[in-house]
Amino acid sequence: MTYLHLTTNELVTIEAYYQEGTTVTDIMKALGRSKQTVYHVINFLKDGHSAYDYYEHYKANKKRCGRRKTSLSQAEKDFIQTRLDQSFSLDVIKGTYPDKISCSMRTLYRLADRSMFKKEDLPWKGKRKPNGHSEKRGKQAFRRDLRERAELYPDFHTEFGHLEGDTIVGEKHKSAVITLVERLSKAIMTLKTKGRKASDIEEAINQWLSQVPSHLFKSITFDCGKEFSNWKSISNRHDIDIFFADPGCPSQRGLNEHSNGLLRQNGLPKQMDFTGISQQFLSAIADKRNRIPRKSLNYLTPYQVCLSHLKSLA
CATH class of the missing domain: 1.10.10 (Arc Repressor Mutant, subunit A)
Known part of the structure; x- marks a missing residue:
């Protein structure tokens, strides 16, 4: 039941009635208030206080009401x-x-x-591009899209071994780093590349895939950037399926986009020139992220989840 506190006008009215000797019952009927409420004010007035004093007393008590602010040790x-x-x-x-x-x-x-x-x-939050942004960068003329991926891998969302890939560019768009993330474990891989040309990207990915067990990874999903135009050569050489998200739809590679944001925070900012950095430095940044527990992994680290899947495949 909602209780309405006495207004200043009502307090002044009660004080005036009290000074005139009006009975509590008549005051109660005139204001439409309960007898106990009127008695509270009159008893306060009998102690020599005024209606203004009662209101100030009420405000002081009200400050102590409600939930107290949380504080930490x-x-x-x-x-x-x-x-x-x-x-x-x-x-x-x-x-x-x-x-x-x-x-x-x-x-x-x-x-x-x-x-x-x-x-x-705190981790970076918010959109990097405004609503309605239209992608105007280069797009692949011929590519394998996500509909084909869904047909080939009906268990895509539940099986280990599917990667999402992209590049993050450095200062003045003159250098780049290849980023890959495994979808189930959310493990991040960072690869050094000599430049942003398609041949540079191809060389770096070929070198990395040649060092991992054959057929450990089943597919890679890239965006439609020109730097991945040599995808057929990579796919044929390592027998791995490569697909492309729709133009202007980064949400189709949301995990990779989120991972890039984390890498930006932890050592690869936009103002940095990636030309002179080493693969060891890039691996250390990815290693740091892969050792942090993730809420979506039930507070396990990407390394822990990745190792559990690798043991099940062995």
Whole structure:
């Protein structure tokens, strides 16, 4: 049942009736209030206070009402900040260490809004391109699309060995890094390439595929960039199916796009020239991401999930 608090006009009216000697019953009928409510005010007035004093007393009590703001101990703050510095997200921290955080994941994000944690330490969120953006970059004239992939691999969404691939470019679009991510384990691979030409991409992917067990990976899904125009040669040489997402539909390779955003945060920013970096450096960045638990993996790391699938295939 909703209770309506006394207004200032009602308080002043009760005070006026009280000073005139009006009975509580008559005051109650005139205001349409309960007898107990009127008695509360009159008893306060009998102590020598005014209606204004009652209102100030009411405001002071009201400030103490409601849910108190959540606060964390310094040990909890230090623990969370340490994990944020390791590129953990707040939901992963809470999911991986539920007993060490006294509040919920939603509350953690509210605390971030209250500046308890640095916003720049949180994972990147938001769209990089506005709604209605139309892809104008080069597109493959002939390509194998996702409909063909669905026919060849009916268990695509549940079986291990399907990759999503792309390139992330460096400063002034003069250098690039190849990124690959396995769909089930979300394990990320980063490959160094000499340049952005199709021949450079082909050479780097051929070198990497020649080092992994044959037929470990069944397919790769790229975007429609010109840098993957030599896909037939790669497919024939390693007996791996290569498909392409529809133009302007990055959501069809959503995992790869998300992984690229994580790599941007953890050592491969847009302002960086990738020409001089080594494969060892790139592997270290991917290794860091692959050792962080993922909420979508039930708080296991990509490495753990990947190894479990490899053991089942052995």
